[in-house]
Amino acid sequence: MPINNSHIDLEEIEKYTIAHYDDNAESFRVGTQDHDVSQNIAALLDVLPKDKSLDILDFGCGPGRDMCVFKAMGHNPVGLDGSMEFCKMAEMQSGCPTLNQQFLELDLEENCYDGIFANASLFHVPSQELPRVLTELHSALRTGGILFFSNPRGNAEGWQGQRYGNYMEFEASELYLEQSGFKIVDHFYRPAGKSRDEQPWLAIVSQREV
Ligand SMILES: C[S@@+](CC[C@H](N)C(=O)[O-])C[C@H]1O[C@@H](n2cnc3c(N)ncnc32)[C@H](O)[C@@H]1O
Structure with a gap:
C-alpha cells in the first residue's frame, strides 16, 4: 500500500478525495450498485426501535444505494456526501x-x-480530525x-492514489469512539464466514448513551 503521510493538508485531503469520487461517479455507481x-x-436496525420510522443519516451516501433500502423499509433516510455528483444521484435514485x-x-x-x-466512508477522515468529527x-x-460504520481495516494512514484514508484495527477505533462518548x-469482520486475513472490512456498532 503506497502510503506517504509526511504532509497533511486537510483542505487538499478533502479536495482530492472528493474530486476522485466526482470524476468517477458513474463508474462507482455501476460498480457498487449490487454490493450486498x-x-x-x-x-444498525437490530439495535434500534422496531415500531417506528427511523431518521437515518447516510454519512458518505455515495450514489444512494442504501438510502433506497432504508426508504423501502419505511424509514426516513437523509444522505450526506461531499461529492455533488453523488448527491444528485442519491436524490434522484431515492427521492430523499x-x-x-x-x-x-x-x-x-x-x-x-x-x-x-x-x-x-469514515475512513476518509484523517486521524487528527476524527475525534472532532465523531x-x-x-x-x-x-x-x-x-x-x-464499516471501514477497510489496517494500521496505516495516507494517500492511496487520489484518495486519503485512515485504516484502523478494532483497538484504535475503540479508543476514538470511547473518547467521543460512544459505547461499543x-x-x-466482513465478508462473513471467511478467515480473518480474508476479511478486509471491520464494522462497529456504537451507541450514544446520554
Ligand atoms: C467508498 S465511498 C462509499 C459510498 C457509499 N456509502 C457506499 O457504501 O457505496 C466513500 C464516500 O465518502 C464520500 N467522501 C469521501 N471523503 C469525503 C469528505 N471529506 N467529505 C464528504 N464526503 C466524502 C465520497 O464522496 C463517497 O461517496
Whole structure:
C-alpha cells in the first residue's frame, strides 16, 4: 500500500478525495450498485426501535444505494456526501433529501437522528480530525441513537492514489469512539464466514448513551 503521510493538508485531503469520487461517479455507481451490505444495514436496525420510522443519516451516501433500502423499509433516510455528483444521484435514485457537506466542515442539527450509517466512508477522515468529527456525529444523534460504520481495516494512514484514508484495527477505533462518548455495542469482520486475513472490512456498532 503506497502510503506517504509526511504532509497533511486537510483542505487538499478533502479536495482530492472528493474530486476522485466526482470524476468517477458513474463508474462507482455501476460498480457498487449490487454490493450486498444487508448485514451492515441489519446491524444498525437490530439495535434500534422496531415500531417506528427511523431518521437515518447516510454519512458518505455515495450514489444512494442504501438510502433506497432504508426508504423501502419505511424509514426516513437523509444522505450526506461531499461529492455533488453523488448527491444528485442519491436524490434522484431515492427521492430523499441529501446534504452536500464535507466531513471536515459538517453543519448538522443536534439530536436529530436515530441512526447514522457510515458505510465505507469514515475512513476518509484523517486521524487528527476524527475525534472532532465523531463528537459532531455523537451530538447529531438522539440519546440512545446508533452510529454504524464499516471501514477497510489496517494500521496505516495516507494517500492511496487520489484518495486519503485512515485504516484502523478494532483497538484504535475503540479508543476514538470511547473518547467521543460512544459505547461499543457490537463489532464484526466482513465478508462473513471467511478467515480473518480474508476479511478486509471491520464494522462497529456504537451507541450514544446520554
Ligand atoms: C467508498 S465511498 C462509499 C459510498 C457509499 N456509502 C457506499 O457504501 O457505496 C466513500 C464516500 O465518502 C464520500 N467522501 C469521501 N471523503 C469525503 C469528505 N471529506 N467529505 C464528504 N464526503 C466524502 C465520497 O464522496 C463517497 O461517496
